[in-house]
Amino acid sequence: MNSSYKPEDSLSQELPIPEVMPPEKTEYTCDVLVIGCGWAGLNAAVAAKEAGADVLVVDKGIPGYSGLSSFSSSHQWFDSRFGDDLDACLREMTMANEYLANLGWYKEWTKYSEMIYERLTSWGFLTQYPTGADSGHYVDGDWRHDDLRGYREEMMAYDRRTKWVETLDRYKIPYVTRTMICDLIEQDDRIIGAVGFHVPSAAMMTFHAKATVLCMGGGSFKPSGFPTGCDSFDSDWLGYRHGLPIVGKEFDDFHFCTSFAPGNVLSCNSWTYLENIWLCGGDITNERLLPRAQAEAKNLILPRIESATRGVGAYTRTDVQPASGRGSSVSKDPSDPRRGKWTSDLPKGNIYGAAVGMQLHLGSGIWCGIDDLEGKTGLGGLWVAGDGCNGSCVSGGSYLAATGFTSNFCSVQGYLAGKAAGASVSDVSLPTANDRLLEEIKDEIYAPTKLQYGFDPNLARDQLQAIMAPYWVTIVKTERSLTSTLSLIEQFRDEIVPKLIARSPHDLRLCHEMKHKVLCAEMKLRASLERKESRGYHYRADYPFRNDEYLCYLTIVRKDNKMQFQRVELKDEWKGDTTLPYSKRYRTFRFPGENEAMHLENDPSIPSSGWNPSEAFHTEETVKQ
Secondary structure (H helix, E strand, O other): OOOOEOHHHOOOOOOOOOOEOOOOOOEEEEEEEEEOOOHHHHHHHHHHHHOOOOEEEEOOOOOOOOOOHHHOOEEEOOOHHHOOOHHHHHHHHHHHOOOOOOHHHHHHHHHHHHHHHHHHHHOOOOOOOOOHHHHOOOOOOOHHHOOHHHHHHHOHHHOOHHHHHHHHHHOOOOEEOOEEEEEEEEEOOEEEEEEEEEOOOOEEEEEEEEEEEEOOOOEOOOEOOOOOOOOEOHHHHHHHHOOOOEEOOOOEOOOEEOOOOOOOHHHHHHHHHHOOOEEEOOOOOOOOHHHHHHHHHHHHOHHHHHHHHHOOOOOOHHHEEOOEEEOOOOOOOOOOOOOOEEEOOEEOOOEEOOEOOOEOOOOOEEOOOOOOOOOEOOOEOEEEOOOOOEOOOOOOOOOOOOOOHHHHHHHHHHHHHHHHHHHHOOOOOOOOOOHHHHHHHHHHHOHHHHOOOOEOHHHHHHHHHHHHOOHHHHOOEOHHHHHHHHHHHHHHHHHHHHHEOOOOHHHHHHHHHHHHHHHHHHHHHHHHHHOOOOEOOEOEOOOOOOOHHHOEEEEEEEEOOEEEEEEEEOOHHHOOOOOOOHHHHOOOOEOOOHHHHHOOOOOOOOOEOOOOHHHOOOOOOOOOO
């Protein structure tokens, strides 16, 4: 593809493609390259700059307007000034997150989270302002009559999307926009930069760096009821391609959309974007641990299984969720700003599938090791940070103890990765990238533009969505459903992905994103087959119970061009009391069919589902009570 694209290059003149000239500068050199600029990327860039490094940020969109960071609805931090109890917090993370939580990372978060809160406040992200309901733009609590435009115009001064660029400018950190990174430059087992292309013009972009920090987010197979348009598993593909282990692919996220308007982002998520970020935390005590986790499971895990299997009722006016709050501090100190998450009335999502393929927050991505606390990968010069990029597994197998946790934790992780990367470059010389290697990367980037015949990536994206969206693939999993779906994905991988054709720069981006999404789909299916139990956001109807033989992280690595699994055993102190009988150890909630499979008496104090899969699925394994 040429450096600029002309209208006559389009096969259809009905919608001509405007000519876009390449950027004036297409090659950069820096000490620290930060790829992606959400919570993690912004904090990584500033930390590296404070460490004395020459920093450059590159984003696939525009910082603040791409990814999911600007849609954060709450912010939690640990604050010892108001009596936060570390022991209680650790106990909650252990139990509520199904004994898979990485407590090493959680303890590290408690050290830095207050500092991050104060930093983000000083940058203007956490300013509190009137809600939609309080502003007068919200008519009789009826979401269908919201004056979204009027509210936005009145509150424009608080628009958090602008804060990312304002902060970069404050620290004099340059940034490159609308550039998709397609590969890392690896030389002598070290990453020395990255290569991609400017999406509007398709011009090749080359970045040479002493250290690189990936903060590229997660992804979904196609955004429907959640604004994940720029997220496409790019970092998973880069890590796997360069031999790094990928973790957490069996755990799906829980986001709901409305069955009557499943593709309408505004209907389910408009207020999370328009309103302020709510301040949470300090709501954990030993007495509240179990009831809090049970309430979260009742709201977040069981309904998605029930709605997927039983179906949903007809929409009525009562499906609008009234204003409510959670995550407020229990310190009773009037100076404690953590008032909790209070949302305006919203349409209540009633079906899972707002972002098919979206991973469990903070549980999926590149695995850096059981003792890592800075995001240092197994390749020299490469760090990773943030949701969907660093597979820290801090949230274990669920997200039941983490209201508002993601935005602060990603910022902490970015800060630590950027600080380490910035400190690493003082005695490092910038190597010269091999010209032949760069040419090979370039040929691969532009391969879809050289095909005469092929498959349109827009159609392929819809086909992938159709394969991965059914509830028996991502919600109620069995050996049969996973294996049959995997055969379709393998055919997609072998027969469709190599033939994806790009007729425009935008199509070129979609071609690469599709390659990344299909890889992730295969990982998800294989990881779900490998974990033969149910835990957190992973439900196997043919193994509807927890099995402590799987108290481990499952990582996927590439060997002989095939996916292979490795088990990472947890530290004993992370596993809870393994001597307890099953019925006492697992009291947060019961999966459908779990009581029957484990021969447990029904306990009304433990949330459970009314759906019993025992007649539909035969369980060959049973763990003794």
